[in-house]
Amino acid sequence: MMSESNPIERSFEIAAERCEDITPLVYRRLHSEHPETLTMFRTEGSEPVKGSMLALTIDAILDFVGPRTGHFRMIECEISSHDAYGTPRDLFIAFFGIIARTLRDILGEDWSPEIDKAWRNLLGEIEALVAQTAPA
Template identity: 45%
Template sequence: MNADLIEQSLELAAERCEDLTPLVYARLFADHPEMEALFWDDKNWAIRGEMLAQVFSAILDFIGERLYASTLIQTEVITHAGYDVPPDVFAIFFSTVAATLKDVVGGDWTPAIDQAWTKLLADLDYYVTHPNQAETVGVTV
C-alpha cells in the first residue's frame, strides 16, 4: 500500500469538499437504507461527523505508525454489532468512504490511487473480519 497516494487522495478531496459527511452518508443510506434508521437521534449530524472523523483518523494511523487503528477497528466492529450493524455493513463503510472520495477527486483519481485504496480496503477488512484481538496479536497486513 502506498501511504502517500492515500494521503494525496484525502488532500485532494479536502481541497474540493469542505465536508464529506453528507456525501458519504447519502451514499451509505442509498446503498443500505436500513442503516439510516440507526441515526434517528442524530438531528445535527454530530454523530455522523464524529464517526467519519474517526474513520479518517484511523486510516491515517493505519497507513502510518499503526499505533491504534487495527485495535480501534476491531473494537468498533463489536460496538457497532450492539447497534445492529453487522460486520459486513461495518466493512462497507470504508469502501463507501473510498467511493465518495473517488467521486469528489474525479479525474485526479489515478489508477495508482485506486490500487492503493484497493489494497488499503483489503487490509482494513482483515481487522473487520477478525475482531478478536487475541487472534491478531502481532499480525501486520
C-alpha cells in the same frame, strides 16, 4: 503539504481542497446504497454524530496506512462496538468502501491508479481484520 508517499492520505488532501465537508456526501451514499442505515440514526440531531463518526474513521484510516501510532486500533474496537449495536459486519466493512467511492467521485481524473490500488489494498486489509476479530 501534499503527501507524495501515501496515496490514501493524498486522496483525502485533494478531496479537502475541493470539498469543505465530505460528511453529507458519505452519508447520502451510505443511505442510498444501504437504506437500512436510515433507521440507525436519529432523524434529528444526528449530523454531529455522523460527522464525529466519519472524523474518527478517517483518523483511524490515516493511522492504519501511516505511522500506526494507535488511532488505527479504533477500527478493531469499533468492530466490537458495532457488533454490540447489531450492525452487520458486512455493513461495517461497506462503510470504508463508501468513503473510498465518495473520494473517487470528488477526485475525478485525479483518482490515480496508485490511489485506487492503495484503497483496494486498504479495503482488503480491513475486511481481513474484521474476519479475524471474534464476534462480541
